[in-house]
Amino acid sequence: MGNEAQAEIDSLRERLAAAEAVAAEVARIKAINADLEARNALLELQNEKMRRTLFGQRSERTRHLLDQMELTFEECETAASEEEFLAALAAAKTNVAPFERKRPARKALPEHLPRERVVIAAPDACPCCGSERLCKLGEDITETLEVVPRQWKVVQTVREKFSCRDCEKITQPPAPFHVTPRGLFGPSFLAMLLFEKFGAHQPLNRQRDRYAREGVDLSLSTLADQVGTCAAALMPLYLLIEAHVLAAERLHGDDTTVPVLAKTKTDTGRIWTYVRDDRPFGGPAPPAAIFHYSRDRRGEHPVSHLRSWRGILQADAYAGYNALFHGDRLPAPLTRALCWSHYPEHGFIWGDAILTSGIGGKGQCGSRDKIIGTAGTKADPALASKAWPLRVRYRRASKSSVAHRASSSGSSRYTGSWSRCWNDRDNRGSRSRRCPTAGARRRSCGGKREE
Known part of the structure; x- marks a missing residue:
């Protein structure tokens, strides 16, 4: 048994x-x-x-x-x-070999972070023979990234009162300066509040809930009141940045969509951006950008934004900018310079169509001279020999073909706006650097923006 x-x-x-x-x-x-x-x-x-880098941005999508x-x-x-x-x-419980993923080499931790050294005590004697004659050969250091949790505190500012025994007058030190009236919140908290809302795009209701989980109960109206007060306090700084940007000889303008949470459905607003960036030209002025918000994309908005400015405006071919280039504009019409970052898409699509269909005849690829065509007769020869085929002989191509549609946009504006910006080709990405947190806004707000 x-x-x-x-x-x-x-x-x-x-x-x-x-x-x-x-x-x-x-x-x-x-x-x-x-x-x-x-x-x-x-x-x-x-x-x-890589496709976006090579061929340019197709659309906001x-x-x-x-x-x-x-x-x-x-x-x-x-x-x-x-x-x-x-x-x-x-x-671990069997003889099966575990699977290990191939990972890239670990990136070193930032050097500017402070280091906290924790030394594990070495043994006093040799674990093998028990001898106490030990000599240090070296050490192995393992770095681990750690964060100190946020800590809340209340700062009590005490102003003592004194009474004079001779004249019986009461003296007291003056109240300290506060960023907002009544000094309920300190500058560090206000900076965190503004960055979370406008930098990380966290709505105030989410911040209120997170603060409540940490033991600090603040009402939504109180936080909104502080944001409005800080915006008014920072307005002089905004005006200085705006004056610095509008003092430039050339600006890069663009607009991007912003989902707006309306009463019944999600509406689409616009953020207009104007960038001053002279670093590719060796300019000493620091780069800066100003932003304007509107509920629609009417052409009256860029006209009002640049009402008193004159110079070279580098932007896309949006018709709303056309009023800025009219000869009767006061104080003076702006000079148009189209942005090269919008052209690679058309140029590469058209070039592919040439290689597949051919311009020289049926089943033949156009030669390099024929592709270059009449480009560059008035502009830099490097543009004609190295850049995209602009003014070319695409007359034999059907008007409904990809080649004709892709080339018509760039060829019609080549001699003026495109070629004017050829020497500015190193600076064509200034507007693309304008708002690195645009994606964070859409992700954190669920594709919506509070009005």
């Missing part, structure tokens, strides 16, 4: 070991599949970024596409790490 029980136990142990081995193998396969999905998402994201692809890659990477950890736990 004992032998049969022992045999049954051994049989159950073998079945359990086999089941654990199968489970470990399944977990390993899941980890491999999750790793492949993460790598595929990363490659798709890198491919889309590409920004949303990149944001969505980054979110997809984030989810795949998280799932892959989780599956790898579970596969390692399952493999």
Whole structure:
């Protein structure tokens, strides 16, 4: 009876070991599949970024596409790490080899961060022979990034009162300066409040809930009141930045969409950006940008923004800017300079159409001279020999073809606005650097913006 029980136990142990081995193998396969999905998402994201770099930005929709692809890659990477950890736990009980993901070399931690040195005490004697004659050979340092949690405190400013025994007058030090009236909040809190709202694009109701979870209960009306007061206090600084930007000889202008949370549906607002950036020209003036908000894209907005400014405006071919270039504009018409970052898309599409259909005849590819065509007769010869084919012989191409549509935009404006900006080609990305937190605004606010 004992032998049969022992045999049954051994049989159950073998079945359990086999089941654990199968489970470990399944977990390993899941980890491999999750790793492949993460790598595929990363490659798709890198491919889309390179296409945008090579061919230019097609529309504002590409920004949303990149944001969505980054979110997809984030989810795949998280799932892959989780599956790898579970596969390692399952493999630890069996003889199945665990799956280890290939990761890039770890980036060094920033040098400007303070270092806290924690030394693990060495043994007093040799663990092998017990001798106390130990000599230090070196040390191994492992760096771990850590954060100090936010701490709240109340600063009590005490002003003592004194009474004179001779004249019975009461004296007291004057009240300190406060950023906002009544001094309920300190400057560090106000800076954090403004950055979270306008820099990280966290609405005040989310900030209120987070503060409440940390034990600080503040009403939404109080936070909104502080934001309004700070905006009025910072208005002189904004006016100085605006005067600095409008003192430039050339500006880069553009607008971007902003989802606005309306009463019944999500509306689309606009943020107008004007950038002063003379660094590619060796200018000593520091770069700066000003922003204006509007509920629509009517041409009256850029006209009012640049009412008293004169100079060269580099922007896209939006018709709303046309009033700025009229000869009867006061104080003077602006000089148009189209942005080269909008042309690669048309140029590359058109170039591909030439190579596939040919301009010289049916089934023939146009020669280089024919592709260059009459480009560059009045501009820099380098533009004609190296840049995109602008004024070319595309008359034989059908008006409904891709080649004709792609080239018509750039060719018609070549001699003036495009060629004027050729020497400015190193500065064509100034407007693209205007608002690095635009994607953060859409992601954190769920695609909506509070009015």
